[in-house]
Amino acid sequence: MSQDNIFEDHDEIINEEWQDLEAGETTAFIGMVIRPTHDPQEARASLEEMQRLADTADIKVLDILSQNRKHPDNSLYFGKGFLEELVQNMKEAGCELLIINDELSPSQARNIEKEHDIEVIDRTEVILTIFHRHAKTKEAKLQVKLAELKYQLPRLKRLWTHLDQERGTARAMGGAASRGMGEKQLEIDKRLIREQIRKIDKAIDRISAIKETQRKSRDKTKTICIVGYTNAGKSTLFNRLTDAGVLVQDQLFATLDSTSRQLKLSAGEPVILSDTVGFIADLPHHLVASFRATLMEAVDADLLIHLVDISDDRHEFYIEQVNMVLQSIGAGEIPQLLVLNKADLLDAVHLKLVNKYYKGSVAISAITGENIDELLVMMEEKLYSNMVYKLKLPYEQTSMVSRMHDLGKITQEDYLEDGIYLEVTLPQMYSHLIKDFIKED
Numbered sequence: 001m002s003q004d005n006i007f008e009d010h011d012e013i014i015n016e017e018w019q020d021l022e023a024g025e026t027t028a029f030i031g032m033v034i035r036p037t038h039d040p041q042e043a044r045a046s047l048e049e050m051q052r053l054a055d056t057a058d059i060k061v062l063d064i065l066s067q068n069r070k071h072p073d074n075s076l077y078f079g080k081g082f083l084e085e086l087v088q089n090m091k092e093a094g095c096e097l098l099i100i101n102d103e104l105s106p107s108q109a110r111n112i113e114k115e116h117d118i119e120v121i122d123r124t125e126v127i128l129t130i131f132h133r134h135a136k137t138k139e140a141k142l143q144v145k146l147a148e149l150k151y152q153l154p155r156l157k158r159l160w161t162h163l164d165q166e167r168g169t170a171r172a173m174g175g176a177a178s179r180g181m182g183e184k185q186l187e188i189d190k191r192l193i194r195e196q197i198r199k200i201d202k203a204i205d206r207i208s209a210i211k212e213t214q215r216k217s218r219d220k221t222k223t224i225c226i227v228g229y230t231n232a233g234k235s236t237l238f239n240r241l242t243d244a245g246v247l248v249q250d251q252l253f254a255t256l257d258s259t260s261r262q263l264k265l266s267a268g269e270p271v272i273l274s275d276t277v278g279f280i281a282d283l284p285h286h287l288v289a290s291f292r293a294t295l296m297e298a299v300d301a302d303l304l305i306h307l308v309d310i311s312d313d314r315h316e317f318y319i320e321q322v323n324m325v326l327q328s329i330g331a332g333e334i335p336q337l338l339v340l341n342k343a344d345l346l347d348a349v350h351l352k353l354v355n356k357y358y359k360g361s362v363a364i365s366a367i368t369g370e371n372i373d374e375l376l377v378m379m380e381e382k383l384y385s386n387m388v389y390k391l392k393l394p395y396e397q398t399s400m401v402s403r404m405h406d407l408g409k410i411t412q413e414d415y416l417e418d419g420i421y422l423e424v425t426l427p428q429m430y431s432h433l434i435k436d437f438i439k440e441d
Contacts (some may be wrong), residue, residue, distance in 0.1 A: 389425075
């Protein structure tokens with residue numbers, strides 16, 4: 001079965017509405033419990049990132065508040081007094097939404113909404129809203145839908161309007177009937193969601209199998225995958241290397257689909273270069289699992305280009321978070337080349353320190369093209385374990401000269417009386433072709 005047929009079978013599910021927030025019209029407060037184990041700087045940075053996520057979801061943030069507690073309250077997340085004051089400030093500001101920079105339990109969200117008559121969502125729901133809006137292809141939409149359903153299953157919150165209608169009818173019939181019919185409808189909805197999850201899981205498994213077949217058909221072709229924290233500049237670098245024209249936006253999660261293009265390095269056959277969805281701290285595990293078909297590009301790569309925004313003060317944290325996700329999807333052992341992007345934003349002293357600290361990396365600017373040639377050389381060295389060979393060929397082997405131009409990079413070519421002298425950078429995998437012509441110094 002083709003991918004198109006798989007998508008056609010699930011068009012109805014894909015096109016079902018996610019309870020989206022009205023773009024540009026929603027105002028919010030952001031709140032968070034800061035535990036004693038939290039580093040104050042990291043907690044502040046996490047709240048700032050939450051604000052960026054809200055901005056990307058077109059939510060206007062009016063205020064950011066935090067409460068220091070040993071752990072979140074099991075019932076209301078915040079302490080009762082702090083929450084009452086927060087809600088009062090929200091209502092005075094005319095604010096209709098509270099965003100919790102954490103993952104709420106279904107009961108916590110339900111209790112806050114019931115007791116204080118406000119709408120509350122958590123960090124995961126904001127991320128899902130962004131993913132929902134940025135999913136362009138049917139494959140991405142299917143993967144996002146799976147993540148949405150897995151998130152909604154224990155919550156059943158604003159999923160289908162018919163559930164609210166059922167509750168309204170039941171309430172009109174009296175308390176006992178309301179409880180019985182509501183519970184019955186809840187079980188029906190849960191069963192429907194589980195069935196949809198099963199169907200989408202099966203479809204994504206088939207997509208993964210198709211991709212695996214395609215990968216095996218190009219088994220001899222080397223693959224390179226660009227990975228990194230969201231907004232590190234992956235799509236900009238991908239465009240710089242391939243002229244692909246992939247969408248570039250200064251937004252979190254602008255890219256959800258993996259895009260692949262052929263890239264010709266100076267040595268060896270053309271390779272396949274892929275761009276991937278960005279990673280983020282505390283990315284919900286079911287969201288990572290839902291994107292397994294897309295993340296296969298990273299799992300199957302011969303080399304990972306780990307791109308990091310070196311101008312961001314939190315770059316060490318981002319590197320750590322990306323490596324954690326790579327480990328979780330089974331890509332932790334794949335060779336990596338650390339690429340420090342946005343080096344044009346650093347002064348010379350800072351850049352020198354960074355290069356010294358991150359040995360074996362390369363500092364570039366994907367937007368200006370700075371050090372892209374050096375990056376390509378390092379990619380080649382990592383991918384092929386290139387070696388420099390000095391060769392002496394008899395004139396009857398002129399066809400080998402042409403072969404060396406195709407497979408490697410010739411830096412010296414002299415036609416002398418006793419033969420053809422070459423200096424060529426060549427992947428070790430081709431060394432058997434030239435072993436009889438290697439010139440001893």
